[in-house]
Amino acid sequence: MTAFPFTLAATDGLARTGAIKTPRGAIRTPAFMPVGTAGTVKALYMDQVKEAGADIILGNTYHLMLRPGAERVHKLGGLHKFSGWSGPMLTDSGGFQVWSLASLRKMTEEGVRFSSHIDGSRHMLTPERSIEIQADLLGADISMQLDECTPFPCEKDEARASMELSLRWGKRSKAAFGEREGQNLFGIVQGSVYEDLRRESAERLIETGFDGYAVGGLAVGEGFETMCSVLDAVVPHLPGDRPRYLMGVGKPIDLVEAVARGIDMFDCVMPTRSGRHGQAWSDFGPVNLKNARFAEDTRPLDERVDCPASRDYSRAYLHHLVRAGEYLAAMLLSWHNIAYYQSLMARMRAAIAEGRFADFRKDFNARWDSGSFE
Numbered sequence: 001m002t003a004f005p006f007t008l009a010a011t012d013g014l015a016r017t018g019a020i021k022t023p024r025g026a027i028r029t030p031a032f033m034p035v036g037t038a039g040t041v042k043a044l045y046m047d048q049v050k051e052a053g054a055d056i057i058l059g060n061t062y063h064l065m066l067r068p069g070a071e072r073v074h075k076l077g078g079l080h081k082f083s084g085w086s087g088p089m090l091t092d093s094g095g096f097q098v099w100s101l102a103s104l105r106k107m108t109e110e111g112v113r114f115s116s117h118i119d120g121s122r123h124m125l126t127p128e129r130s131i132e133i134q135a136d137l138l139g140a141d142i143s144m145q146l147d148e149c150t151p152f153p154c155e156k157d158e159a160r161a162s163m164e165l166s167l168r169w170g171k172r173s174k175a176a177f178g179e180r181e182g183q184n185l186f187g188i189v190q191g192s193v194y195e196d197l198r199r200e201s202a203e204r205l206i207e208t209g210f211d212g213y214a215v216g217g218l219a220v221g222e223g224f225e226t227m228c229s230v231l232d233a234v235v236p237h238l239p240g241d242r243p244r245y246l247m248g249v250g251k252p253i254d255l256v257e258a259v260a261r262g263i264d265m266f267d268c269v270m271p272t273r274s275g276r277h278g279q280a281w282s283d284f285g286p287v288n289l290k291n292a293r294f295a296e297d298t299r300p301l302d303e304r305v306d307c308p309a310s311r312d313y314s315r316a317y318l319h320h321l322v323r324a325g326e327y328l329a330a331m332l333l334s335w336h337n338i339a340y341y342q343s344l345m346a347r348m349r350a351a352i353a354e355g356r357f358a359d360f361r362k363d364f365n366a367r368w369d370s371g372s373f374e
Helices: 046-051 061-066 070-075 079-083 095-100 127-138 156-177 195-208 224-237 252-259 270-276 315-324 327-353 357-370
Strands: 006-012 015-022 025-029 031-036 057-059 089-091 105-107 112-115 122-125 142-144 184-189 212-215 244-246 265-268 279-282 285-288
Touching: 006 327, 015 327, 025 031, 025 327, 031 270, 031 327, 046 327, 061 070, 061 095, 061 122, 061 127, 070 127, 079 089, 089 127, 122 127, 127 142, 127 156, 156 184, 156 195, 184 195, 195 212, 195 224, 212 224, 224 252, 252 327, 252 357, 270 279, 270 327, 279 327, 315 327, 327 357
Parallel strands: 031 057, 031 265, 057 089, 089 142, 142 184, 184 212, 212 244, 244 265
Antiparallel strands: 006 015, 015 025, 105 112, 112 122, 279 285
């Protein structure tokens, strides 16, 4: 029995819409989780994130355990109180960040020993320690098992060994988490681009038993078509009564195509990272506000998005802010991007509920392929 009921309101093909009911509020699905790496969604107030339509945000175990420290966050009331976010929160396990520190870590059966990128201090992250940080100290509503993000490209034997390690760590994560009334634990499917390994990973995770199931190890260089093929292979093997979460993805077209394949949850740094680099997102793809064509364009950025940053500032002004290197550029473009992503999820939820998702998907792909942002 999962701590948080997950109910489906409608399906349209493989696409589905529903809600995860938590004590801190409902998470409407499909859902996009803005990434709050260090207890903050970069360049935004939490009120802005909420008003943009986000039901849930993501916290980062690796960064918070190093600074200010998980024990300190706990002493200060937990991550919700510390950050000022009152809604549901999911934390990653720290595995991906540690995996990316190839020159600073050593991986063993026990866990990962690594050096902090901040001050060189030594740390050990095990499945048990990851759960302690996420569930007990940070107070996450949804915690993730510790896993190894399989490198890409890799040989099949290497992918299997990595998958097997993640499965063993998943069992240890589940044992450490135990049974909790007010928190959930998700398992993570690995297996690189090998479809039989992905299916096996899913089946064995289900035997262990988790409250939800994530697909990890994608958006690491495999490409759009391969990502879609992996989802085609694995999603049908995940339980229909549990949330399905595609980790670290991605561009708007990725979200639409993943929802079409039955994915319910997403996270990605792209909206805020792009905003800090002068880029806005739209149904037509990325929009580079550094481009000289916007220098005298008095139109708002995107009136279709219900957000002050999208409708109340001219493209010319945003162009000026970006070119001048003003802080306000990152703030406004990040705000727009978060609101755009939430708008996209809301439009998909409505299309699924009304039985017109196939048409929505077709029209969206046509806009994306045209790239004709005006």
